[in-house]
Amino acid sequence: MTKLGRQIEIGPTDNTSNERTPRNRLHLIPDAARASFVPWAPRIQGLDPAEADLTRLAPGRPRAEGDPIKVTGKVMDEFGRPIRNSIIEIWNANKFGRYSHIEDHSGLQLDPNFLGLGRTVSNDQGEYEFWTIRPGAYLARPDINRWRPKHIHFSIRGGSSRLITQMYFDGDEHNDTDPMRILMGDNFHVNIGKEYETPDEDFDSGYQFDIVIGGKNPTFFENI
Amino acid sequence: MTHSNKKINRLIPTNEDTIGPYYPISFCDGDSIDMATTKNGIIFKPEGEQIKVNGCVRDINGNLANGVLLEFWQANAKGVYRTPDNINDPDIDPWFTGYGRYRTMDGNFTLKTIKPGRCGDRAPNITLTIFSDGIMRVVTQLFFENDPANDQDPLLQVVPEDLRERLMIKKTKENEYFIEIIMAGENETPFFDDLLS
Known part of the structure; x- marks a missing residue:
């Protein structure tokens, strides 16, 4: 009998999760x-620094509606070693909960000054x-009144690092009913951005979200 | 105890989460699902048999899985992967990265590539990672039906014999192949655990 790997769990009340989650245990890789x-993954060349500012479409354009926030953090492996030069992509809904994505058919209010997508590269310290x-x-899920809590999507890639995750906000009333949060169990706290004050800066607040890439994916990080 | 001691100084990894339905399409702008053609108007091509793999990704109901992000990874015709630790390998093909990425709007895809070579005792294969709404990343490896090296492949050996066929890319005509990925349920594609392994 061969030993098997994880059983991926279905996110409670998530229809797509039910339709797409493998029912069989994963096979371990010899x-x-x-x-x-x-x-x-080959590098992406020539990212514009302005791509890290989602609060405006471009420098000089009006600021989007809602509370401007700063999200900072460090990308590391499990030993705390910085992961440099990885492409970090984020995307999030606007103040009204609407994505600028063409397939978001929710009908919620759009903000013409907010695209909600940005990219940057981690620096030498992994920041x-x-x-x-x-x-x-x-x-x-209007039928069962289930909300998605406030969240920011993250993708980390470049070199061999790949992680897709989400940053959540402490105390959001909808956190506890979120399907993927439920699957995270006791480790949910590592996916919460730690709020901090930003005195004298033009932000409502800052959030520190350190990202630790686990497993054996960071194999090549030291070569970057 | 040894096991837990080894782990004690490690940080808790950030939990993976679903990519959701709204991964920005523009983030895929530089991506390609065509590894067989050299970009930027260069005449050189990767070595090897140019092939087309037509495929689709389906859910538990047999419906196409729309909006999934697919990532392909494979060795070149000589069985060499392009990784940072082998840049001096003479068998690296300068015109072949082995990496392709594609967001499929409807669940269908056509991968243009070259047929990967054998790599030691590994049969020719293509690694496929799927990012989808509703689940964390899942990974599998696809093989070529009737390849003589399949019988000895160490990965296929861990898959029960009756399931191996589900990982086989089937030839439909000269240089053209087909594979159906079934994410869940009947005839489910075997997936692998690259976190615990």
Whole structure:
């Protein structure tokens, strides 16, 4: 009998999760095949620093509606070693809970000054910084009155690092009913941005969201 | 105890989360699902047999899984992966990255690539990572039906024999192949655990 890997769980009340979550346990990868599962993504060249500022469409344009916030953090491996030069992408809903994505058919209010998507590259210490608008929560399942709590999506890639995750906000009343939050169980706290004050800066507040990439994906990080 | 001691100084990894339905399409602008053609007007091409793999991703009801982000990764025709630790390998193909990424709006895709070579005892294969709304990242590896190296492949050995067929890319005509990925339910594609492994 071969030993098996994780059983991926279905997010409670999430229809898509029910339709797309594998029902069988994952198969463990033998050592001889392990390295072949770690892709090495080519670099993206020439990111514009303004892409890290989501509060405006472009420098000089009016600021989007809502509370401007600063999101900062450090990308690390499990030993706390910085992960440099990785592409960090974020995307979040506007103040009203609406994405600028063409497939968001919620009908919630758009903000013509907010795209809600940005990119940057982690520096030599693994640090990053974004400016965005505090996202709104939105009703995800009107039939059962289930909301998605406020959240910011994150993708980290470049080299072999790949992580898709979300930053949540402490105390959001909808956190506890969120399907993916429920699956995170006791470790949910690591996905919460730690709020801090930003005196003399033009932000409502700052959030520190350190990202630790686990597993064996960071195999090549030291070569970056 | 040894196990927990080893882990004690490690940080808790950030939980993976679903990509959701709204991954910005513009983040895919530089991406390509065509590894067989060299960009920027260069005449050189990667070595090897140019192939087309038509495929689709389906959910538990047999419906196409719209909006999934697919990532492909493979060795070149000589069985060499392009990773930072082998940049001096003479068998690296300068015209082949082995990396492709594609967001499929409707769940169908056509991967243009070259047929990967054998890599040691590894049969020719293509790694596929799927990012989708409703789930965390899942990964699998796809093989070529009837390839003689399949019988000895160490990864296929851990998959029960009756499930291996679900990982087989099938030839439909010269240089053209087909694969159906079923994310859940009947005939579910076997997926692998690259976090615990």
